[in-house]
Amino acid sequence: MPSAPLLSVEDLVVEYQTPSGPVRAVDAVSFVLERGEVLGLVGESGSGKSTVAQALARILGPPAIITGGRVLFEGNDVLAMTEDELRRFRWRKMSFVLQSAMNALSPVLTIGDQIIDVLVTHERTTTRAARERAAHLLELVGIDPARLASHPHELSGGMRQRVGIALALALDPPLVIMDEPTTALDVVVQHEVLSKIAELKEKLGLSVLFITHDMSIVSQFATRIGVLYAGRLVEMAPTRELFRAPRHPYTKGLLGSFVSIHGPRRRLAGIPGSPPDLRRLPAGCAFRARCAEATDRCATEAPVLRVIAEDHPTACHLVSP
Template sequence: MELLRVENLKTYFHISQGIVKAVDDVSFTLAYGQCLGLVGESGCGKTTTALSINRLLPPEGKIQSGNIYLEAVNLTALSDDEIRKRRWKEISMIFQGAMNALNPVMKIGEQIAEAVVLHQQVSHQQAWGRAKELFELVELEPDRISGYPHEFSGGMKQRAMIAMALACDPKLVIGDEPTTALDVMVQAQILNLLDKLRQNLNMGLILITHDLSILGETCDRIAVMYAGKIVEMGSTEDIYHEHMHPYTYRLLRAFPHIRGPKQMPEPIMGTPPDLIRPPSGCRFHPRCDYAKEICREEEPGMTAAGDGHAYACHFGGAFNG
């Protein structure tokens, strides 16, 4: 059953140098209990997509067109007061960098309880009890809710941020690089925790990252973004084993294989484009080894490659030839 539908979303930033087309015609859906991974290089539009869904864009950012439906409600049509009532309660976000997202002079329990009191109209004592329950849910010692952020390790802070995101039983949680700055073992623990909570609570989960390697065991579907657009989308198996876009291919080759030859991974040469003046045609063509004249002149549409698998390339799968 469908929980979230994003239709032709365009989010632009109006700055002194011009208009940055940070998200340019993005569409996808998410079902209850499903996990979608948004992956791509820094600056490709992943976080802007998440902030658009939450309606948390900075003043210079604006949703130019498109619709975002949470169940049957069009979030883009709501007033600021109406969307504020739905945050935390229906949709919440785990922000990147728990170290900076928590208030350093407030006890962590108070920060969680504050959201519960505000959105669920309960007493402070009830909210404090809810905070303890959430600490248990994210596998933290409940007595630690009286601690301050500086008394928590990086992994514990991240778990506290997850507890805060779950405070009001939202239907959709967005994790913006929730494992940033954590070591590999703690990364695995956080991802396993999110996956378990997603399945137990039947909530929709969107995971944002620039690292395809961490999504394999967590996500049901993956959307690959480049320069403000989704260039390939499909099941995790499709993206890993049947990928059709050269950018997806290069991303997969950019991290080492544990059981493969011991050699340096291949970098993607060049840099992401300037989104004030994006390239003509396919936005990836200046960095693509397989680009032809049509790639420079004509922007490719999405081509179906199977059930739920689509890609935006004139020569899909050319690297397999």
């Protein structure tokens, strides 16, 4: 099926089992990621963005359970795979760069061990061939191959994150999911890692699902951006369109809350209040309490995602085509 998109997510629902009943962390999220595309997924902490990412490869541990929806990868239903199929699928088709490579690498194993084991598991190569490939991968991200013998604590934060990227590229997967890949780094190192990602994306023609809370970072990369709020997708549009004409009040708030060194000077505006408690979501729109323009209708009726402009769905009662 060459016409099938690389990744298609339909009405994904993830619930956390808690003593006080299930909590919906991801509520009917749908999106499509085409080959060669970089899709940004933006939201505050607790908006469900990492949960979405981990649900895609089914690596969510208990108490999180995927309770509904479909995840199609190159037309294959990931949620219907057996454990064996799933193990072969993971990393070969979809790899991860996690938030802080500090914790994403086991402290007691060498960098080399952790790259080589994924190669040996999936490709049945000899350890020697895998070692050569691992050395090549480190070179690709600009790290001395002699570092294969190093342990994670011997590397700087930026180097660790680049090792994480090298690891993600080990099997040449069509999709790399980057979950806050630069959050734990300082600004200079952040820039270094981001330009490495941009360079590799061009060179290898990767598709990327880029998850972040930082609008300024995602704008440099993403071809399209989806905005998550309280487990729901509230707006999605091509990056340029989203920055030019944000529709949802939450997106407007996000865009108003970071500094841009380009363009006219303006006053920084935050979003008042804090994210809602997922255990006690109010009726109607989840953003209502923080929204300056909320109406009576917002209190009773939950807005659904409607296509407002071309390729620009939004879930808000206040916007109309």
